[in-house]
Amino acid sequence: MKLPSRDAMARHADGPGDEPGDKPRADEPPASQRVRLPRKVVERPIRQVVKRLAVALLVLVATALIVYVDRDGYHDNSDGPVDLLDAFYYATVTLSTTGYGDITPVSDGARLTNILVITPLRVLFLIILVGTTLEVLTERTRDEWRLNRWRSALRDHTVVVGFGTKGRSAIQTVCAAGLAKEQVVVVDPSAGAIEAANTEGYAGVTGDATRSEVLKRAEVHKARQIIVAPQRDDTAVLVTLTARQLNRGAKIVASVREEENAPLLRQSGADAVITSASAAGRLLGLSVLSPAAGKVMEDLIQQGSGLDLVERPVVRAEVGRGPREVDDLVLCVLRGHRVLGYDDPSLGSLQLTDRLITIVRASPGARGVADRAER
Structure with a gap:
């Protein structure tokens, strides 16, 4: 090429x-x-719609029951008293902000209930109905906030x-x-x-x-x-x-x-x-000459299973020892910018500033030892 x-x-x-x-x-x-950025798994759209409809219906029923309990404080211009159907009708036109005015609160208690209870329920009802639109409008702001937080923490x-x-x-x-x-x-x-x-x-x-x-x-x-x-x-x-x-x-x-x-x-x-x-060619050739050796090499390059190659620092207890006196199987020693084999005559004893390339059995415990050595 x-x-x-x-x-x-x-x-x-x-x-x-x-x-x-x-x-x-x-x-x-x-x-x-x-x-x-990776996102958490969210619910299916149909399930979200069903949940919102259920909450909206719950708000409607709650409002109708509140009006029906305090029905003596309301007046129906068509027939006077307010029954259960009138309560649901009033709740529907009130929450949807239609407000025909045929049913009105006349007592102080009913008017106070409208101010403190029914008005917040009306706002909640509208938020539920336009929740999808609000979600779309705020999605970009939320994504920008997540992105900025991700950048600052990375x-x-x-x-x-x-x-x-x-x-x-x-x-x-x-x-x-x-x-x-x-x-x-x-x-x-x-x-x-x-x-x-x-x-x-x-x-x-x-x-x-x-x-x-x-x-x-x-x-x-x-x-x-x-x-x-x-x-x-x-x-x-x-x-x-x-x-x-x-x-x-x-x-x-x-x-x-x-x-x-x-x-x-x-x-x-x-x-x-x-x-x-x-x-890949060398691994194929090695596997032809010795299938077992090829399998060992493949095991070494697959991190987390079987045998693993690990680079770690020399711990204080190993200072002054030879590479063959270490518990792990040492292949090479990193000294400065040089990579020395375990049998290199110039290696001598291990120093605190050296790093070891070792073969260890893949297990959480073995990895924990390497992590503690790093710290």
């Missing part, structure tokens, strides 16, 4: 408005409509670009390791993918992640880690370059299909690059 030149990527990553004649696309909706989150097979699996892995769903923001150009992400409990931004404007709506400048998993390698390079310009300190992990594009991704700012085609 032929990728664009670095100058072209730099111009593209600057976002809309940085180049002459570069304007936002006219078909893009306002920003508030492209950030979608810190050190994970941005996932692409909600396909790779992106979804990456999210499941980090969430299995303890990341809360509220700390994940999905960016994808497909509205259907964002809807699926919302259904699973993740916030989503609909748009082209190669544009800085879209990544800013995902608060990428405040993110701790960014997972780049689009369908195309050239898109991955552009997204990585744009994300690195917006956030210099975030950890960026990107996926590409072709091995030859991995160096360009690293030059664009990716901390780690996973070649999906090569990785």
